[in-house]
Amino acid sequence: MTTNRFRRTRVLVTGGAGFVGSHLCERLLADGAEVLCLDNFYTGRRETVAHLLDNPRFELMRHDVTFPVYVEVDRIFNLACPASPIHYQKDPVQTLKTSVHGSINMLGLAKRLRARILQASTSEVYGDPIEHPQKESYWGNVNPIGTRACYDEGKRAAETLFMDYHRQHKLSVRVARIFNTYGPRMHPNDGRVVSNFIVQALEGEPITLYGDGSQTRSFCYVDDLVEGLVRLMDHPDDDIGPVNLGNPGEFSMRELAEKVITLTGSSSRLVHRPLPEDDPKRRSPDIDRAKALLGWSPKVDLEAGLEKAIAWFKRLREGEA
Template sequence: MTSTLSYRGHEAPSNSDEYSPKPEKPWSIIRPVDYLLREQRLLFIFIGIAIASMFFILQPGFFASNVDENARFVPDQHHRVVYETPLSRVAQYHSGSMVNSGAKVPLGLKRKSLRVVVTGGAGFVGSHLVDRLMARGDSVIVVDNFFTGRKENVLHHFGNPRFELIRHDVVEPLLLEVDQIYHLACPASPVHYKHNPVKTIKTNVVGTLNMLGLAKRVGARFLLTSTSEVYGDPLEHPQTEAYWGNVNPIGVRSCYDEGKRTAETLTMDYHRGANVEVRIARIFNTYGPRMCLDDGRVVSNFVAQALRKEPLTVYGDGKQTRSFQYVSDLVEGLMRLMEGEHVGPFNLGNPGEFTMLELAQVVKETIDPNAKIEFRPNTEDDPHKRKPDITKAKDLLGWQPKVSLRKGLPLMVEDFRRRVFGDEKDGSIKNKHTSLNDS
């Protein structure tokens, strides 16, 4: 008997498996037009186009408002877009991006903060340079092995997020991402560089190679602090940058003299052969707070001896001459050189010339008029005369020293007095010297 299933209100479902798609409607322009016209969609499209057009039309005028009204846009020799005004010609873009660290800042725009490494930054000159860079708003990395540097010289920057200190010897490679490299690492006083002459040569040669290699890899600008010692015992007076020097290549001072000469050679070869941006400064005698107390240099020797009531030791007849610049003047010169467009070398020193006896007399007047002078035999290869010709720095960097010996020496004496007698509550003189730049 066959049973039949019935569906109330429905027909029995079909057992057919055939599929029939919806028939395609013929394309017509009426449908998209109808879509655009419905709900005012076309009006909103035109409003959006108008807003975007106004933005791009008004944008150049916004930037132009920050520039001198007499400025005009011109391409320079490197195909950079620059603002040219009666007072300045400032590079803004290079290959579609901001100019590298050596460029000046476009008018109306805030200067970009740089990432700067200072080798030997815990030393005498290096720590004062670090102070200026930090005050300028840069991020500073100090690299120092503390052979002659002191942590106390940079202690006041600890805790600042823009400051880093790395204990490292530049003889070993170092990888960092930086915009500028100030390469100061090397013992600079006879007592220190004669202590281990082979190490001094390695620092000057291998250390400079490592820092130049870093500059090449990351595209940083590199500044070498060379020395007036490259002139040796000069036969030219005063010494210009064109003078090749009179150096004993096998003497007791040659580890430093010839080491720095080789460092200059390496620097120029990287510049010519690898297109590294470099700067070379030849530093003459410098004095100021934070010098090592017993480093064998004449100013620190005289000041420390006078404070300790010891005789001032003059080597030879005391008629050999030197030129003495205050540390703030040197730091200003180094920064101008780094930010400028000239490779160098540049003499950075004070052309005021003093004999050793005249210097001893100034120290006596400043500290102790009753101090005695004691003569000793002169040291080997000691230069008889030393005086920089700074015409090149004046003309191309707009730099010349401002602080006289009689103004700068008392600040150094104050720092030495605190350290000689054990009163180092502050660790260092904090920026007292900077006011002399404006005098």
């Protein structure tokens, strides 16, 4: 679904050359916005937005959000931060700086411009949850000194900054807690479970399950997520607090692996590896707030979404994507 809701609106998307960011830029352009895509290309890639470069309403800027940027915009989507463990654990200090310094810089820009700003937070703020499914009122169960803390605590600190800027400076803020998202343009080597399983299956390699494969996740197709982000940014209320965006359908890692094997027609077998430190055992969103406030719920089921993602990974292998 597209509208003209952002017509003549200049929108900054940090991390815009990433997986989710590229889809968001595409959607905003379809909705009539002028889009400034900002990325330092640490995990984002020019190829994800190459098809947008000829659009006169699209601009690509190489910049790191840990340094201030001086531009003129009406709305800001702050997506900048490596989101997969293999990337955010490679340079944990920089990951934390991206969440904290990056948020301070983007909030400072929004304050100067009186622009509305949305923070792409994460389900990782809930840590290894004791409450299930996770509601926005749940404060989480996070190890503050573990190997995942650079990302988990960075995003928690960013949420604090956003809400304090709202309370102290009356800034118009939005916070989206994003659960596992998948679809075309995922980085093939980002270490995320969906891309891992698809790549391994297409190559006929063993599919890696950590632990016994019983841990669960929910998987939201990227178009559904982008619709949620757009609706949240467009919501008129400045004091709604964090909103979960994810698909409440819950699947074990083993179930996901078996679906991927079936859909790819692969002969891959399952192999088991030790469970990583602080890896959550269960993860599924309660999306009642998103339904009530935004009229939003995901439309694409897992099998249909996986078919689209697999088709894209096949084209990537053949050099066509």
